[in-house]
Amino acid sequence: MKKNNLFLAFFLLFATASIAQDVATGRVILSDGTPLAGANVIVKKTKEGTKTDANGNYSLPAPKNSVLVISYVGYVPVEVTNSGEPISSTLKTISSDLGEVVVVGYGTAKKATVTGAITSIKGKELTQSPAANLSNNLAGRLPGLTVVTRSGEPGNDASILRIRGLNSIGNNSPLVIVDGIAGRNLERLDPNSIESLTVLKDASAAIYGAQAANGVILITTKRGRTGKPTIVLNINYGWNQPTQIPQMASAYEYAVMYNEYNAYNNLPLKYTDEDLRLFQDGSDPWGHPNTDFFAETFKPWSSQNYKNLTVRGGSESVKYFFSVGSRFQDGNFNKSASNYKQTDFVSNIDTRISKNIDFSFDILGRLEDRSSPSKGVASVYRGIFRGNPTLPAYWPDGKPGPDIEAGDNPVVTSSDLAGYSNNKSYVFQSNLRLNITVPGVKGLKLQGNASYDKTLDFSKTFIKPVYLYTWNGQPDHVTVPGVRGVADPRLTQRSSDSYRQTFNFLVTYERRIGEEHTFKILSGTETQKGMNSWFSAFRRNFRSDQIDQLFAGGNDIFKDNLGGAGQFARVNYFGRANYDFREKYLLEFVWRYDGSYIFSKGKQYGFFPGVSAGWRVSEEKFFKDRFGWINNFKLRGSWGRTGNDRIAEFQYLATFGLSNANYAFAGQPHQIMYETKIPNPNVTWEVASQANIGFDAELFNSKWALTFDFFNNVRSNILIKRNASAPEFAGLTLPPENIGKVGNKGFEAAVSYFGKAKSFDYTFSVNGGYSKNKVLFWDEEPNVPEWQRATGRPIPSNASDPKSDLYYEAIGIFADERAIANYPHVDGATPGSVVFKDVNEDGLIDDLDRIRSLKNNIPTFTGGISMSVRFKQLDFVLLLQGALGGQTYFAYEAGLTNNYTKADYDGRWTVDNVNATKSRAYSWGTDYWTTRQSTYNLRKTDYLRLKNLELGYTFADGFLKRGGLENVRLFVSGANLLTWDKFPELDPEIEQNGAFGYNYFIQRVVNAGLSVNF
């Protein structure tokens, strides 16, 4: 067909030249100015036509005043009248994307005929956010994909991604596939080199078998296209700051609480009234400072930038896409030792070797360069949170003040005065692909892929002694340095090397029988294996900190080195069969026979099938007649079984491992080995059974688009340890066994409206996903009271501990002694202590009074509202994103040497404030409401935030064109600009990992950028 068309076009062109006749000429471009090659140009009511060339130009014989129809799949056709002058036409995408091709497992499919629950997004949308980590750009955009950002640390700010919430007590991470290769990382991809991102949410993922139970994210990078090269330069400069900084108590407030605490505990008071006065009036900065450690350690804004250049073009025989880019993101610390730098390039080349053979060669290279303080940001954050406000961060003479311990004055440890930790990761990814259209057998294609990915990691941690100053306490204000932390500079250097090699081979056969029956069959095999190995070396007693190389360290007994390795291998066979009848009745079957190295011989292979069907009701005559305003309506349903092999490997083997600890004999450390676990010879896959029904609809000439899905997943064979029912005296380190079962139900919906007025386009869309999981079977302690059982309730926050979501129910604060006498209480409760509810009403407060929380740390509902408007050269995008149904436990080590929050001070119980909302002055780890997990410290993490905002203006006048530019777009954008929540202390997405686990704050970004189209 195609060949004939071309031939005809050539013929016609030739004919035009030789025979004098009316000719229509013109150029077809897209709304962003890029020429459109291959668009059909047909003279209306005739069969005569041509296609645009690489530069979007066409020329064909057509009578004057005849009408030309210009069309291209996925774009609104345009009609123009041949005036004899060259005509420029702009094609706009049709809001209906039925003709669009979406990426599915090992191939593509026409959106109209897709039967699975699939959601996807264009790369263009991912460029709207200035966030430096791609995973942070996904929130609120894809219904059914939950995105939670736990940390904002430059270089380590990946979000947790969950498809349809939590499905397992085990690993819940989706499988990520970039350009067909499993296991590649999406976080650090440049959004400008991404064509599309697709999420497979249901049984359609079964083609990925044993790793697909948590859903699959498919990313496709951009490729070349026929036409003159399009060169785009993007430059962004931005500034970031924490979305929220907790308000801590002042020196006065802290000292007041310290004294109160001592008084409650019959201890002598630490601060006199005079001390308190001096803390309050600030007249004695030497003896009575008032330090705000957040203000001392953080700077108001930190910079970040992003630069990228892409070149895209090609001819019939060679198409290319190149991208080079760099980015930089600075940390929040004042004298920052924390930042992230990245340099990357992509080269995707497609060549046509012969009529039937295409060959592609893709490479990606990236340097990820992470720097952090030598002790790590968690330690610095801990220092800030604890920061005792009665101690100076700096003495008035500018010298760093004291630590609480171990040299941890955060203004020093956040800087490179304490050394540095640097990690450089060199990522190299390659893929060779051969596509062969088998001559002689119509519809038969073969494809082979060979990919080799390599990552080299080099890290260096150089720890230097820290000098902190002590004031002599005398009026002459002399400060003297003392060494802290470590005595001598010391260096740990580590390097690791890993590779992953993937081969696959696909056969596809497509056949159309008559006008009605279309068959598509795909069959393939894939192998993947990889290995990583590492070693590290350590020296201390560096004579000087001037040279941070190992040779300069002491040549003594403290020299150390370490190394290790691991390997993996997977083999599988898979396939897909599609059938459709007039694109009206659709059927699909996918399968995978998967082999994984994780299991014992004989149990290495599993079979995972998936079926789905669709009915495009809107294609039925009765429907068309009655509901003409519904221009598309498709019902879909699917069921499948997938597996999850992301568990600790080699559980079937009895092994012995090396412990980190030593035991010394005669003063020398000796190694310790231990039994890693008892083997479980029967260990096998976790199995997911996934059912989905849904519909897609388009209304009123595709102005409205609706999608709805309901799903019901059951995960069984979940590997869990029988720790709860096996008594401790058995002394067992149990292996996980396939005994857990979890159900997860929910829905997703998306509604979009595409509006258009003269030079005014706008879209508005809302999407959301809700999922509710329930533990169906778990290993629990026998004889646990009903209200504490995990079975039948949601997966706890710490899935390895069934008891992790048991809380005492805090129902107030004891106002006075009488209140204590009148209600059961924990031994030692005093006025101002937290009241725990006597749940079983036995007059005692004990373990049995704990209740199980029905929420955990992953929200159950997430959604987004987005709006985009284009008015002439102005464009505007807005994304609101929110989450409901999550909670987090917030308790950190306040009291004693550690500061309290201002909220703890303001709300606290005192003899003058007996109807308080907060407890009396307390000490973490001492008072029972800090050592016993209670709802007192639970915070709801529901929030709504202005996730993204972008406003741009495009200059595209003749002036630019004469300078060789197509257009120039200037824009401002932002991320996490505003947040509405009920968690007064911290950002709702951040999580404390126990009292000592401090995560780097989530960042707000404001950004200005420039995009130049050559």
Added chain:
Amino acid sequence: MFKRVKYLILISAVCFFPSCKKDFLDTKPLGEFNETDFWSSPGLVETFVNGIYKDVYRYPFSWYPLSVFSGDESFSMGGGTVVEFNKSAITADNIPGFYDGTQNYMPHLQGLQWGALYKAVRKTNLVFENINRIPVETNQKTIERFKGEAYFLRANLYHFLISLYGGVPLITRSYSLNDNFNVSRNTYEECVEFIVSQLDSAAMHLPLSYSGATEGRATKGAALGLKSRVLLYAASDLHHKMDQYAPGYSNPELLGYVNGSQRERWQRAKDAAKEVINLGMYSLYKADPAPGDSIPKNLSDYFLSRSATPEDMLLQYFSSQAPGEWTENIPAVTHAPNGFHGWGWVIPTSNLVDAFEFKDGSKFDWNNPQHKSSPYTNRDARFYATILYEGSDWRPRPTDVAGIDPWNKIQTGDVYDVSGNVVVQGADNGLIDAWGLFSGYFLRKFLDPAVDFLVTNQDVPFKQMRYAEILMNYAEACIELGEDGEAQSYINKIRTRAGQPTTLATGNELKSLYRNERRVEFAFEEQYFWDIRRWVAGPTAYHPISRVVIKYVAPDATSYRKPDGKVWGNPEYSTQVLAKYSWSDKAYFLPIRRSELNRSASLIQNPGY
């Protein structure tokens, strides 16, 4: 066309090749040893046995050592759970310090958890079950030693279990996944007999001593020494007078002996101690101080010695080379005075200090004005070797504090004006760093002044067993058997070494002198915790504990001392309550946790829970 087909076949072959390989999926763990390799290699088995030592002895220098759970021996500001435990606020859900809801930095006590001890018991069982997989021909001696060590370590684990919980299930084989776990507790008597038989076997297999790099492993002497300890505990009142502290408890056989004679058991304890003495291997370090000796220095030298002396029966070594965790071998940072940038985290109570006699053998008394005016002169040499107090010498101040204290003496008091306001704070009393609340004393015993603890781990060994204990065990058994003369002579060996006058006391007087002697001799050595329990003497240790407050009055002072180094007149000493500890009889034993009872229906709970 044919060419193309060939081409295709080639490509397909390349693509299929790896998957055709039959053993493509056969990988093996590269970070672990498999079972067969492991048990056939004596070198690997040795690392496994090393690990059991760690399980048994853990982290005695950590910032929550057993001494802070021992009532009036010492105090720690930080751990609220420390206070809870010392108030006997123990329930089947919450055993402060041992099992806490949210805290996980008390590894020393966590090692004494029921589950942790049984995990270690399993390791010893595994050694017995697999030891015959080591090739015998070339490893005869090593196998003997492993067996001896496993017997010894298993005995020590059960010794901890029965001391904490009473009679416990005796598990002597390793369980696997599908075993039946329905086991009940053995009686206390059965457990003791089991432990004793284990130690007899250990003594048979173990060598008398080691040389060089293996020093620190269990010896025959250590096995017999532990037997003496076990039999002494078993003979004690805790295991005979259950009616006194657990009246009406339905299963007294779990707590102690329900028949037979206590006297015979004291005799057995005496014999066991004598067996060690008769070995002739051990002697007290500088048992007879020479006239010119500084006895405090003798004792200090002994406690800081990096290698075994003839007094040491079992040392737990540490290495400065091992990366120092807060929990490992750094008592200096956590225990040292605040004016050295230490944390003063584990501090002696005033009650302990008061237990040290004067040099002439008289008791200290705050009501005696002379004692009160100069409490730190002419005290028992062990006081100077154990305690840092106001005005004592220790190590050079860190550079940044040296200017504040050019006299280099411990400062645990404050200088006041006449109206009672502090004008100069003592450097070790909260001036330098913001840690804690102090008792007026700091620990000296294990802190090596030669080590700059701020930046270096110290490697002073912990004395898990020393000969002095055997002598004291022997003396205690003699007292209980009414052999006061024999008891005196052994107590006097200890007193002589310490430079204290010998005693001729008898009867109850001798008994209480003995108990005090044991307290000061073994302060901070993990003896007091067990002693007060086995003596059924809880209330004598768990009661409000006190600190000393030291006041100098010098309104115009700008420094802690006068520039010439003299103090500002005579200080005023007084005591204050430091924490309100209290006792409840249930605390003689720990409860079996509710979760464990839930899992195993045949376990019986201890009294009071």
